[in-house]
Amino acid sequence: MMLRYIFQRLMIAIPTLLAISFVVFFLIQLPPGSFLDAKIAAMELEGGVDMAEIETLKNTYHFDRPMIVQYYYWITGFVTGDMGKSFETDVEVTRTLAELVPVTAAISLFTIFFTWSLAIPFGITAAVKRNTPLDYLLTFVGLTAMATPAFIIALIFQVVMQSIWPQFDPTGLISREYANAPWSLAKFADLLKHLWVPVFILGVGGTAGMIRILRANVIDELKKQYVLCARARGMHPVKVILKYPVRVAINPLVSGIGSILPSIISGSMIISIVLGLPTLGPRVLQALMSQDTYLAASCVFIQCVLAVVGILISDLLLAVVDPRIKFGGK
Amino acid sequence: MSKDPILKLENVHVKYDTDDGAVHAVRGVTYDVYEDETLAIVGESGCGKSQSSYAAMGLIQPPGRVSEGKIWFRNKDGEKAINLLDFHKDSKEMRSIRGGPLAMIFQEPMTALSPVHRIGQHLDEVLKLHTDLDKKQRFDRACELLTQVGIPDAAKRYKQYSFEFSGGMRQRIMIAIALACNPRLLIADEPTTGLDVTIQNQILELMASLQEKHHMGVVLITHDLAVVAENADRVAVMYLGRIVETTDVHTLFEAPKHPYTVALLKSVVGSPLTGEGRLQAIRGTVPGPLDVVPGCPFHPRCDKYMPGVCDQELPTLEAVNEKTCAACFLYQNRKKEEASS
Structure with missing residues (x-):
């Protein structure tokens, strides 16, 4: 039953992704002009237009052909793993990705871990101790953290760090001395030393939000009859809470894991810029602005693929954690 | 019935401390239950009938608390009774x-089982808590x-979830869970509501047959006469x-004493007191929880x-005859004379 359902979903995913890929490519090409036009303009400013170079670019990237043909070249290349080159840097898109994705993913995964490991215990505590000073404190801190944009937190953090710990550089991920060094234990340690800053700043808002959601979910479940019944069986109250209401309340979070997938590689654009992080976010933004079609389209499209896969994973997880949901109902 | 009471x-007394003052949900309740016996506690919503049994189970949740009294429980016949309120x-x-x-x-058996656990897991849990049996x-x-509670194909049903059962079936499962460790006393809080x-009849018959088999005492809380x-x-x-x-139970329907009991019986279809014509409602409303x-x-x-008597003093529960106790000045001669003089 489950395998058939997954197969069906994957079959549906193919046309969906094709349609998305076309829309992505179309939207990126939509603004007037192209990278080539901009390049010619820039060359004119510098004095001479190198027609030979223009010609090479034209031939390599099919600028003279209609958009649909360019799309065809891009998508056929994409499925075979050849995503083309960045117009701007002339570096293979796959190489750019290989460079940026691991760092981006590391930050995202650590952030998710940070968020969950704080939000789950605090959310449960706030629910169980609802309407007590502890709950009010958590609510106050939580709402403040939610209402403050992350980039403001980042700026405040930098200012505060400057005055209390001036030697520490809160921007970037790798110290200058390791910047071009090959990966080693020391470099990894250095990465960890810097990583907590973006993880903290990125995670604060999400943690606060998740505490609120979990608190509300757990409170809803605590009122249910089955909690009282479990207590009446002689179970320890703390065990009751963890075994029943928390188990039910956490379902939406578990099943939401899939939808986090695309955000793992996107990285937060504004925070990355403020903190000078080498993640994919700012790179994609730059590519979009300079109409660096192949790089931009490939990155955006990969995120869309992850979104489609993530939603499928979410749906499957939901069915795994909640037996009330069944596949392929008639 | 010469044996000692189980409970x-x-x-x-049960009190709830709220922002508007203490709500006194149970105000000095005394009753006992024996083996093989069913004690019914009746009353309208909010009269404290459930709360008094929650107190016995230790299920009163903050801001509520048992503020006064003793709850004696005898685990084995002939053994000394222990006061449950001595323990947290x-x-x-x-x-x-x-x-x-x-x-x-x-x-409400509909929500009494966890929606994400197999019904067998509930049973397993209670057996694990109270017995030394292996898996x-x-x-x-x-x-x-x-x-035993009438669910056929048990090994298969064991693995199913609560939503795969009807309300009656779920109540049967709840009974199975309650009976898992051969209780001395079963408190049934409106089990058929x-x-x-x-289905109500089936459940009550099931309870009666299991009571006979296991010699349990039963406290049956209900508003259904x-x-x-x-x-x-x-x-x-x-x-x-x-x-x-x-x-x-016979005297209740034949010769009720307290005016509230009488009024309650008059408001029910088919009771001997109803008589012809329209059913009688009890006039007025129940005072609010904070009203004095x-x-x-x-x-x-x-x-x-009786003006000058009933609004002055609180009547205590006293024997009216060898069968009935009532908390009413009508049956307490000294007070009655005071009123007529």
Whole structure:
């Protein structure tokens, strides 16, 4: 039953992704002009237009052909793993990705871990101790953290760090001395030393939000009859809470894991810029602005693929954690 | 019936501390239950009939607390009774009693089972908490219990979830869970509310047959006088947190004493007191939880209200004859004379 359902979903995913890929490519090409036009303009400013170079670019990237043909070249290349080159840097898109994705993913995964490991215990505590000073404190801190944009937190953090710990550089991920060094234990340690800053700043808002959601979910479940019944069986109250209401309340979070997938590689654009992080976010933004079609389209499209896969994973997880949901109902 | 009571509540008070003041949900309740016997506690919503049994189970949740009284429980016949209030409600001792020798089933069986656990897991849990059986033995016992409460194909049903069962079936499962460790006393809090009438009968019959088999005492909490007539041996009528009358089930319907009991019986279809014509409602409304009624709490609604007596002092529960106790000045001669003089 489950395998058939997954197969069906994957079959549906193919046309969906094709349609998305076309829309992505179309939207990126939509603004007037192209990278080539901009390049010619820039060359004119510098004095001479190198027609030979223009010609090479034209031939390599099919600028003279209609958009649909360019799309065809891009998508056929994409499925075979050849995503083309960045117009701007002339570096293979796959190489750019290989460079940026691991760092981006590391930050995202650590952030998710940070968020969950704080939000789950605090959310449960706030629910169980609802309407007590502890709950009010958590609510106050939580709402403040939610209402403050992350980039403001980042700026405040930098200012505060400057005055209390001036030697520490809160921007970037790798110290200058390791910047071009090959990966080693020391470099990894250095990465960890810097990583907590973006993880903290990125995670604060999400943690606060998740505490609120979990608190509300757990409170809803605590009122249910089955909690009282479990207590009446002689179970320890703390065990009751963890075994029943928390188990039910956490379902939406578990099943939401899939939808986090695309955000793992996107990285937060504004925070990355403020903190000078080498993640994919700012790179994609730059590519979009300079109409660096192949790089931009490939990155955006990969995120869309992850979104489609993530939603499928979410749906499957939901069915795994909640037996009330069944596949392929008639 | 010469044996000692299994459970005896003595002057139990339950209070809820709210921002608007303390709500006194149970105001000095005393009753006892014996082996093989069903004590019905009747009364309208909010009269404290559930709260008094929650107190016995140690299930009163903050801001509520048992503020006064003693709850004597005798685990084995001939053994000395222990006061459950000597233990913290979540202490090891209390948890070993709750769900084991002192079990409870609740109203609304629809939500009484966790939606994400197999019904077998509920049974397994209670057996694990209260017995030393190993995994295989617990499974066998669980299947045996399911069969006992009339659920066929137990081994298969064991693995199913609560939403795959009807309301009546779920209440059967709850009964199976409550009976898992051979309780001495079963508290049934409106066990048939929310079930349709034919299923109600099946559940009550099941409870009666299991009671006979295991010699349990049963406290049956209900507002349904028809259920009382069919199932109870003795009856305690509660009004506003107090017991106003205790008697055996026949006397209750034949010769009720307290005006509240009389009024209650007059408002029910098919009771001997109803008579011809329209059913009678009890006039007035139940006072709010924070209102203070001087004297007898029922006097503003009572047909036999004696001015100068009933609104002055609180009547205590006293024997009217060898069968009935009532908390009413009508049956307490000294006060009655005072009123007529």
